[in-house]
Amino acid sequence: EAGVAQSPRYKIIEKRQSVAFWCNPISGHATLYWYQQILGQGPKLLIQFQNNGVVDDSQLPKDRFSAERLKGVDSTLKIQPAKLEDSAVYLCASSLDGTGAVGYTFGSGTRLTVV
Amino acid sequence: AQSVTQLDSQVPVFEEAPVELRCNYSSSVSVYLFWYVQYPNQGLQLLLKYLSGSTLVESINGFEAEFNKSQTSFHLRKPSVHISDTAEYFCAVSDSGNKLTFGGGTRVLVKP
Numbered sequence: 001e002a003g004v005a006q007s008p009r010y011k012i013i014e015k016r017q018s019v020a021f022w023c024n025p026i027s028g029h030a031t032l033y034w035y036q037q038i039l040g041q042g043p044k045l046l047i048q049f050q051n052n053g054v055v056d057d058s059q060l061p062k063d064r065f066s067a068e069r070l071k072g073v074d075s076t077l078k079i080q081p082a083k084l085e086d087s088a089v090y091l092c093a094s095s096l097d098g099t100g101a102v103g104y105t106f107g108s109g110t111r112l113t114v115v
Numbered sequence: 116a117q118s119v120t121q122l123d124s125q126v127p128v129f130e131e132a133p134v135e136l137r138c139n140y141s142s143s144v145s146v147y148l149f150w151y152v153q154y155p156n157q158g159l160q161l162l163l164k165y166l167s168g169s170t171l172v173e174s175i176n177g178f179e180a181e182f183n184k185s186q187t188s189f190h191l192r193k194p195s196v197h198i199s200d201t202a203e204y205f206c207a208v209s210d211s212g213n214k215l216t217f218g219g220g221t222r223v224l225v226k227p
Contacts, residue, residue: 042119042205045215056214091159106160108157
């Protein structure tokens with residue numbers, strides 16, 4: 001089966017600019033996650049979707065970050081305006097039913113550099 | 116809220132020597148436990164997981180981890196490492212809310 005697809009692979013922007021990342025999960029996976037991985041740290045959950053509804057966005061900086069999952073399939077994560085501290089790898093993951101029993105599959109990530 | 120602590124940020128080890136990566140978690144509910152590996156410039160790959168049953172779980176490439184409920188630990192071990200094991204290793208836990216929480220990672224550097 002195809003894996004979790006993410007694009008772009010790399011992005012460099014200036015601070016205060018906006019940027020968007022795209023994720024296509026594994027077909028049929030109901031749960032989708034966005035994680036932020038800052039260099040030298042473990043991934044931190046930003047938002048979790050179940051189908052097209054938000055389950056958990058408690059750690060999403062809502063003043064600048066937004067995410068949507070239209071039709072319960074693809075998802076986009078947007079940052080507007082970007083700050084220097086947003087430099088990180090943004091990982092998308094999906095799960096068939098949202099439980100660890102089935103497993104989570106991660107994409108290769110988008111590396112964002114804010115200058 | 117659940118949390119995961121990886122006690123060592125870096126572990127240098129010589130080739131063919133054993134290695135242990137320590138992981139402790141805190142959660143008030145039953146959890147699933149995972150170890151993920153991230154090779155340089157690659158995404159996260161599942162190494163092994165504990166769901167229930169035997170407390171000792173093994174991966175196909177020689178790693179094993181033991182779930183210790185009383186000590187809330189899930190340490191990862193390998194009796195003999197290879198150069199190709201150089202990577203960053205992340206311990207993670209998910210609870211009934213299906214939220215996967217990661218530790219800070221342990222960077223393993225295997226020296227010849």
